[in-house]
Amino acid sequence: MQNKEIARRVRLFIETCRRHQLKITPQRVGIYRVLIQSQRHPTADLVFRVVKKEFPNISFDTVNRTLSTFAEIGVLDVVETFGGPKRFDPDITDHHHLHCMACGRIIDFEYEGYARLEVPKAIATTFKVISRRVVLKGLCDTCTAKQQMF
Amino acid sequence: MQNKEIARRVRLFIETCRRHQLKITPQRVGIYRVLIQSQRHPTADLVFRVVKKEFPNISFDTVNRTLSTFAEIGVLDVVETFGGPKRFDPDITDHHHLHCMACGRIIDFEYEGYARLEVPKAIATTFKVISRRVVLKGLCDTCTAKQQMF
DNA sequence: TCTTAAATAGGATTGATTCCTATTTGTCAA
DNA sequence: TTGACAAATAGGAATCAATCCTATTTAAGA
Numbered sequence: 001m002q003n004k005e006i007a008r009r010v011r012l013f014i015e016t017c018r019r020h021q022l023k024i025t026p027q028r029v030g031i032y033r034v035l036i037q038s039q040r041h042p043t044a045d046l047v048f049r050v051v052k053k054e055f056p057n058i059s060f061d062t063v064n065r066t067l068s069t070f071a072e073i074g075v076l077d078v079v080e081t082f083g084g085p086k087r088f089d090p091d092i093t094d095h096h097h098l099h100c101m102a103c104g105r106i107i108d109f110e111y112e113g114y115a116r117l118e119v120p121k122a123i124a125t126t127f128k129v130i131s132r133r134v135v136l137k138g139l140c141d142t143c144t145a146k147q148q149m150f
Numbered sequence: 151m152q153n154k155e156i157a158r159r160v161r162l163f164i165e166t167c168r169r170h171q172l173k174i175t176p177q178r179v180g181i182y183r184v185l186i187q188s189q190r191h192p193t194a195d196l197v198f199r200v201v202k203k204e205f206p207n208i209s210f211d212t213v214n215r216t217l218s219t220f221a222e223i224g225v226l227d228v229v230e231t232f233g234g235p236k237r238f239d240p241d242i243t244d245h246h247h248l249h250c251m252a253c254g255r256i257i258d259f260e261y262e263g264y265a266r267l268e269v270p271k272a273i274a275t276t277f278k279v280i281s282r283r284v285v286l287k288g289l290c291d292t293c294t295a296k297q298q299m300f
Numbered sequence: 301t302c303t304t305a306a307a308t309a310g311g312a313t314t315g316a317t318t319c320c321t322a323t324t325t326g327t328c329a330a
Numbered sequence: 331t332t333g334a335c336a337a338a339t340a341g342g343a344a345t346c347a348a349t350c351c352t353a354t355t356t357a358a359g360a
Contacts, residue, residue, distance in 0.1 A: 021306095022306090022307095023305095023306060023307065023356080023357050023358070024357075024358095025306095025307065025308080025356080025357070027307085027308075028307090043347090044347085044348085045346095045347080057308090057309070057310095058308085058309080059308070059309045059310055059311090060309095060310090060347095060348090061308080061309075061310080061311095061348090061349075061350085062307080062308055062309070064347090064348065064349085065307090065308090065349090066307095078232045078233060079232070080230035080231065080232060080249075080285055081230065081231060081232070081233075082228045082229070082230060082231070082236070083228060083231070083235075083236035083316095083317090084317095084347090085233075085346085085347060085348085086232070086233040086347085086348085098273065098277050098279075099230075100277075101280065107277070109270065109272075109273060111270045111273075113268060113270065114267070117264070117284060118263060119286065120259065120261045120263065123248065123259060123261075123286070126290070126291045127248050127250075127257070127286070127288055127289070127290055127291065128288045128289040128294050129248075129286045129287070129288040130251065130287050130288040130289070131286070131287045131288070132284065132285070132286050132287075133284070133285050133286075133287075134267060134282065134283070134284055134285075135230055135282070135283050135284075135285050136269065136273070136277070136279045136281070136282050136283075137279070137280050137281045137282075137283075138277055138278045138279040138280040138281070139277070139278040139280070140276070140277055141276045141277065144278050171337095172337090172338095173325080173326050173327070173336095173337060173338065174326075174327095175325075175326070175337095175338065175339080177338085177339075178338090193316090194316085194317085195315095195316080207339090207340070207341095208339085208340080209339070209340045209341060209342090210316095210317090210340095210341095211317090211318080211319085211339080211340075211341080211342095212338080212339055212340070214316090214317070214318085215318090215338090215339090216338095233347095233348085234316090234348095235315085235316060235317090236316085236317085
């Protein structure tokens with residue numbers, strides 16, 4: 001990601017914080033910068049270890065609390081998992097997920113065919129849908145290859 | 151659920167265990183019986199507390215390990231969550247989920263319109279899809295009502 | 301500046317899961 | 331039916347994740 005693009009997104013992020021009456025702290029900006037440059041779907045611990053390089057005194061609690069705050073104001077998503085630590089997704093645009101059941105990898109994909117997953121009428125009346133996602137479980141290519149070795 | 155239906159499913163379950171060279175222990179059968187009669191999506195701890203009534207000496211580890219074993223042989227599903235303890239689903243037929251972001255409730259639904267979620271060709275070549283599910287995040291009626299009180 | 305509520309650091313606590321090991325038990329073959 | 335053995339269990343210890351607690355620091359508006 002270009003420095004220019006990072007700066008642009010940080011500016012937008014700061015806007016969002018202000019709109020929600022959140023103080024702009026160096027820790028929050030640092031965490032946000034790590035997040036948007038991280039490999040997809042990091043855990044709080046992973047973010048913590050990376051941020052620690054820039055802020056050696058930062059605590060895990062701050063990172064974790066901050067990530068939850070970011071989720072609340074819509075700066076990131078908590079993604080669905082099948083157990084294990086929470087995982088966060090800085091990509092809040094519509095997309096779908098493949099979950100490898102063997103290695104736990106989550107792979108993003110976009111697909112025109114799922115673009116308008118209409119919500120059944122019966123549900124729309126009793127449930128307020130905020131986001132929709134197709135989750136495909138299975139085996140990624142690496143794990144399929146490994147299985148065939150036996 | 152009728153006793154007859156339970157007996158039928160237990161027989162099928164025992165078949166499945168045999169196919170996978172798993173021993174038929176009273177604990178496994180007990181856990182399976184609790185599972186198919188439980189409210190949907192119980193945690194290991196919930197299953198443990200119920201099974202404990204019939205097997206006072208059973209350990210949490212046995213319940214938890216057994217549930218994982220059941221998932222491996224396809225007797226149940228581990229369902230997607232957004233953090234918190236693992237949750238298991240005895241309903242392995244195709245269905246979809248609503249997740250209430252406020253109370254964490256998971257509501258099953260079936261929908262004709264999602265019946266044939268075709269897998270994009272580009273993905274089918276590199277990823278072996280085993281199950282597909284639409285996950286809708288939002289607010290259930292109870293939580294929507296609560297929010298409007300403020 | 302000054303004030304104040306919000307945020308942070310760091311350690312303690314809680315909760316969930318897995319690991320370890322001695323003991324028990326289902327299964328299969330004799 | 332019995333004996334042998336690998337698999338499974340019980341119970342406690344250890345690990346990992348998340349949250350709580352509180353003294354201290356800090357961002358932001360007056």
